[in-house]
Amino acid sequence: MKNILITGGAGFIGSHTAVELTVAGYGVVIADNLSNSDTTSLEGIEKITGRKILFYKADCCDKKQMQKIFGENKIDGAIHFAAFKAVGESVQKPLMYYYNNLTSFTTLLEVMAESGGGNVVFSSSATVYGQADVLPVTEETPRKTAASPYGNTKQVCEDILQDAVRAHSDLQGIILRYFNPIGAHPSALIGESPRGIPNNLVPFITQTAAGIRRELQIFGNDYNTPDGTALRDYIDIMDLAAAHVSALKRMTDHQSAGTCEVFNVGTGNPLSVMELVVKFQEVNKVNLKYSITGRREGDVEAIWADTSLANKVLGWKARRSIEETLANAWAWEKKLRRII
Numbered sequence: 001m002k003n004i005l006i007t008g009g010a011g012f013i014g015s016h017t018a019v020e021l022t023v024a025g026y027g028v029v030i031a032d033n034l035s036n037s038d039t040t041s042l043e044g045i046e047k048i049t050g051r052k053i054l055f056y057k058a059d060c061c062d063k064k065q066m067q068k069i070f071g072e073n074k075i076d077g078a079i080h081f082a083a084f085k086a087v088g089e090s091v092q093k094p095l096m097y098y099y100n101n102l103t104s105f106t107t108l109l110e111v112m113a114e115s116g117g118g119n120v121v122f123s124s125s126a127t128v129y130g131q132a133d134v135l136p137v138t139e140e141t142p143r144k145t146a147a148s149p150y151g152n153t154k155q156v157c158e159d160i161l162q163d164a165v166r167a168h169s170d171l172q173g174i175i176l177r178y179f180n181p182i183g184a185h186p187s188a189l190i191g192e193s194p195r196g197i198p199n200n201l202v203p204f205i206t207q208t209a210a211g212i213r214r215e216l217q218i219f220g221n222d223y224n225t226p227d228g229t230a231l232r233d234y235i236d237i238m239d240l241a242a243a244h245v246s247a248l249k250r251m252t253d254h255q256s257a258g259t260c261e262v263f264n265v266g267t268g269n270p271l272s273v274m275e276l277v278v279k280f281q282e283v284n285k286v287n288l289k290y291s292i293t294g295r296r297e298g299d300v301e302a303i304w305a306d307t308s309l310a311n312k313v314l315g316w317k318a319r320r321s322i323e324e325t326l327a328n329a330w331a332w333e334k335k336l337r338r339i340i
């Protein structure tokens with residue numbers, strides 16, 4: 001059995017990926033310092049999979065702690081989720097973001113290089129494209145100057161991985177550029193639970209529907225889009241999790257050591273904020289209070305993925321419908337808030 005280290009595995013994307021990896025027959029080791037999560041997600045993973053998860057409460061910036069994990073386990077590959085991810089906070093606290101996001105990744109790569117190499121998947125983001133001139137974006141679309149320190153950490157980490165695999169021939173990498181991950185595991189045992197006021201659209205919607213937020217503000221209806229609200233590519237969290245399994249298989253089966261490939265992970269279908277709000281209400285039969293306000297600083301007008309490379313090379317495709325995804329997001333929020 002191949003063992004995969006999941007850094008940040010107690011978080012939103014990491015926990016769902018841990019489920020998919022376990023189901024696919026991988027052994028999973030999670031390292032997380034719980035700075036933006038807690039152990040309930042680990043209990044959820046264990047309930048869903050019926051398997052015990054090996055968990056280290058560890059900071060990936062701490063080389064000794066990472067060496068301990070590699071010393072105690074045979075790790076064949078790693079998926080690096082551990083990072084801070086709030087765009088606005090990164091503008092307020094750039095040094096904290098640069099330190100955590102860059103140091104955690106370089107430390108992981110250093111320890112892997114010292115332990116005989118392996119396969120690395122890095123969590124990147126569509127944010128690296130900024131507002132692209134041509135849509136949908138392919139992996140060849142040029143990256144734009146980052147609009148935030150957070151976005152910059154994604155660009156720099158992509159470059160770090162490219163350089164690291166060139167220098168260490170026993171390392172190989174895949175960079176996955178996620179579009180907008182949403183939803184929850186269909187069991188409602190794991191999902192997204194942001195701390196404080198959510199920045200992202202879907203958790204804000206579910207919390208508003210649950211009565212925790214008074215109303216949703218739709219940031220701008222004067223964009224140059226069919227209904228004036230911004231367009232995004234919303235990808236189901238379980239589809240996204242499955243892309244990581246495909247990426248690991250790709251590295252094991254086909255890719256040559258010393259290389260690093262890049263893939264967009266989205267659906268390829270743009271959806272407007274208003275369309276999503278309407279669908280959420282229809283699918284879940286709830287009324288959502290919302291108002292239109294001004295644009296949010298730093299937001300792009302429209303972005304969605306060309307996913308043909310991932311479809312062809314990884315053999316991966318987004319399968320879940322937006323209806324299914326929004327139903328799962330609401331089921332998770334209801335369970336969390338004990339709404340019958």
Ligand code: NAD
Binds near residue numbers: 033059124
């Ligand atoms: P999350 O905050 O839910 O998960 C990240 C996890 O990493 C948390 O459990 C946190 O406690 C942990 N962590 C942070 N710093 C750490 C450190 N130094 N050592 C150990 N653990 C640490 O976020 P998520 O939504 O699951 O995102 C996972 C990754 O995907 C991040 O790298 C994020 O930037 C990237 N990403 C997320 C999105 C999104 O919209 N959610 C989109 C694109 C890319």
Ligand code: WQD
Binds near residue numbers: 087220
């Ligand atoms: C989606 C749309 C908002 C909240 C962010 C990061 C990106 C990536 C994913 C990590 C936008 C609108 C939102 C609200 C709204 N994360 N909106 N009211 O901004 O596309 O991407 O998360 O890498 O880097 O920037 O996602 O969910 O915040 O917003 O109208 O209360 O919903 O303006 O058009 P975004 P989002």
